Amino acid sequence: MRTTRPDLSVATWRKSSHSVNDGGCIEIAEQYPDVMPVRDSKDPNRTPIVVSRTVWGSFVTAVAATNGNLLA
Template identity: 40%
Template sequence: MRDIDLSAAQWRKSSRSGGNGGNCVECCFDFLESDSLIYVRDSKDPNGPALRFTRDEFIAFTEGVKNGEFDL
Protein backbone atom coordinates (compact mmCIF):
# COMPACT_ATOMS: atom_id res chain seq x y z
CA MET A 1 0.00 0.00 0.00
CA ARG A 2 1.08 3.54 -0.64
CA ASP A 3 2.03 6.03 2.06
CA ILE A 4 -0.63 8.69 2.64
CA ASP A 5 0.14 12.14 4.06
CA LEU A 6 -2.50 12.58 6.77
CA SER A 7 -1.29 15.99 7.96
CA ALA A 8 -4.31 17.75 6.39
CA ALA A 9 -6.84 15.16 7.55
CA GLN A 10 -9.72 16.18 9.79
CA TRP A 11 -9.64 13.80 12.72
CA ARG A 12 -12.71 13.13 14.87
CA LYS A 13 -12.91 11.95 18.44
CA SER A 14 -16.03 10.67 20.17
CA SER A 15 -17.94 13.20 22.24
CA ARG A 16 -17.92 10.53 24.98
CA SER A 17 -14.13 10.47 25.14
CA GLY A 18 -13.69 13.19 27.78
CA GLY A 19 -12.70 12.39 31.33
CA ASN A 20 -11.07 9.01 30.82
CA GLY A 21 -7.45 10.06 31.09
CA GLY A 22 -6.92 10.58 27.39
CA ASN A 23 -7.34 6.95 26.37
CA CYS A 24 -9.01 7.77 23.09
CA VAL A 25 -8.76 7.02 19.43
CA GLU A 26 -9.46 9.41 16.59
CA CYS A 27 -10.86 8.49 13.20
CA CYS A 28 -10.61 10.07 9.80
CA PHE A 29 -13.31 9.22 7.26
CA ASP A 30 -13.29 10.02 3.54
CA PHE A 31 -9.94 11.77 3.66
CA LEU A 32 -9.54 11.47 -0.11
CA GLU A 33 -12.49 11.19 -2.48
CA SER A 34 -10.77 8.30 -4.25
CA ASP A 35 -9.92 6.65 -0.92
CA SER A 36 -12.60 4.52 0.73
CA LEU A 37 -10.46 3.80 3.79
CA ILE A 38 -10.87 4.75 7.44
CA TYR A 39 -7.81 5.79 9.43
CA VAL A 40 -7.53 5.37 13.20
CA ARG A 41 -4.86 6.83 15.48
CA ASP A 42 -4.09 7.27 19.17
CA SER A 43 -5.24 10.73 20.28
CA LYS A 44 -2.23 10.99 22.64
CA ASP A 45 0.18 10.50 19.74
CA PRO A 46 -1.22 12.48 16.79
CA ASN A 47 2.09 12.31 14.92
CA GLY A 48 2.39 8.58 15.42
CA PRO A 49 1.20 5.81 13.15
CA ALA A 50 -2.37 5.46 11.93
CA LEU A 51 -4.09 2.16 11.27
CA ARG A 52 -5.89 1.82 7.96
CA PHE A 53 -9.14 -0.12 7.48
CA THR A 54 -11.55 -0.70 4.62
CA ARG A 55 -15.14 0.30 5.32
CA ASP A 56 -16.15 -3.36 5.62
CA GLU A 57 -13.33 -4.10 8.07
CA PHE A 58 -14.24 -1.08 10.19
CA ILE A 59 -17.94 -2.00 10.23
CA ALA A 60 -17.09 -5.59 11.23
CA PHE A 61 -14.85 -4.32 14.03
CA THR A 62 -17.40 -1.85 15.44
CA GLU A 63 -20.16 -4.47 15.26
CA GLY A 64 -17.87 -6.88 17.14
CA VAL A 65 -17.31 -4.25 19.83
CA LYS A 66 -21.05 -3.66 20.17
CA ASN A 67 -21.67 -7.42 20.41
CA GLY A 68 -19.03 -7.94 23.11
CA GLU A 69 -16.69 -10.04 20.96
CA PHE A 70 -13.64 -8.32 22.44
CA ASP A 71 -14.68 -8.18 26.10
CA LEU A 72 -12.06 -9.56 28.44
Protein backbone atom coordinates (compact mmCIF):
# COMPACT_ATOMS: atom_id res chain seq x y z
CA MET A 1 0.00 0.00 0.00
CA ARG A 2 1.43 3.34 -1.03
CA THR A 3 1.16 6.23 1.42
CA THR A 4 0.45 9.75 0.13
CA ARG A 5 3.25 12.09 1.10
CA PRO A 6 1.99 14.91 3.35
CA ASP A 7 3.13 18.54 3.12
CA LEU A 8 6.10 18.41 5.49
CA SER A 9 6.90 22.12 5.12
CA VAL A 10 4.47 22.73 8.00
CA ALA A 11 5.60 19.79 10.15
CA THR A 12 6.27 20.26 13.84
CA TRP A 13 9.08 17.85 14.69
CA ARG A 14 9.48 16.25 18.12
CA LYS A 15 12.42 14.32 19.50
CA SER A 16 11.82 11.49 21.95
CA SER A 17 12.09 12.33 25.63
CA HIS A 18 14.20 9.15 25.88
CA SER A 19 16.85 10.57 23.53
CA VAL A 20 20.40 10.80 24.76
CA ASN A 21 23.07 13.28 23.77
CA ASP A 22 25.05 10.88 21.56
CA GLY A 23 23.14 12.01 18.47
CA GLY A 24 21.41 8.69 17.77
CA CYS A 25 17.91 10.11 17.65
CA ILE A 26 14.95 10.33 15.37
CA GLU A 27 12.28 12.98 15.24
CA ILE A 28 8.63 12.48 14.39
CA ALA A 29 5.85 14.79 13.22
CA GLU A 30 2.67 13.66 14.94
CA GLN A 31 0.11 16.03 13.43
CA TYR A 32 -0.70 13.85 10.40
CA PRO A 33 -3.63 11.52 11.14
CA ASP A 34 -2.83 8.62 8.79
CA VAL A 35 0.96 8.66 8.57
CA MET A 36 4.05 9.21 10.69
CA PRO A 37 6.90 11.19 9.12
CA VAL A 38 10.27 10.23 10.64
CA ARG A 39 13.63 11.96 10.20
CA ASP A 40 17.18 11.71 11.47
CA SER A 41 17.80 14.44 14.06
CA LYS A 42 21.45 14.67 12.98
CA ASP A 43 20.44 15.46 9.38
CA PRO A 44 17.10 17.33 9.44
CA ASN A 45 17.50 18.51 5.83
CA ARG A 46 17.48 14.95 4.52
CA THR A 47 14.14 13.75 3.13
CA PRO A 48 12.13 12.12 5.94
CA ILE A 49 10.57 8.72 5.55
CA VAL A 50 6.79 8.49 5.83
CA VAL A 51 5.16 5.33 7.17
CA SER A 52 1.57 4.45 7.98
CA ARG A 53 0.38 4.73 11.56
CA THR A 54 0.00 0.94 11.59
CA VAL A 55 3.63 0.40 10.62
CA TRP A 56 4.77 2.99 13.17
CA GLY A 57 2.76 1.28 15.90
CA SER A 58 4.33 -2.09 15.05
CA PHE A 59 7.80 -0.53 15.20
CA VAL A 60 7.17 1.09 18.59
CA THR A 61 5.76 -2.19 19.95
CA ALA A 62 8.84 -4.12 18.74
CA VAL A 63 11.23 -1.59 20.27
CA ALA A 64 9.40 -1.73 23.60
CA ALA A 65 9.28 -5.54 23.61
CA THR A 66 13.05 -5.80 23.06
CA ASN A 67 14.08 -2.87 25.25
CA GLY A 68 15.45 -1.19 22.14
CA ASN A 69 17.58 -4.14 21.05
CA LEU A 70 15.82 -5.19 17.84
CA LEU A 71 18.73 -7.36 16.73
CA ALA A 72 18.66 -9.59 19.82
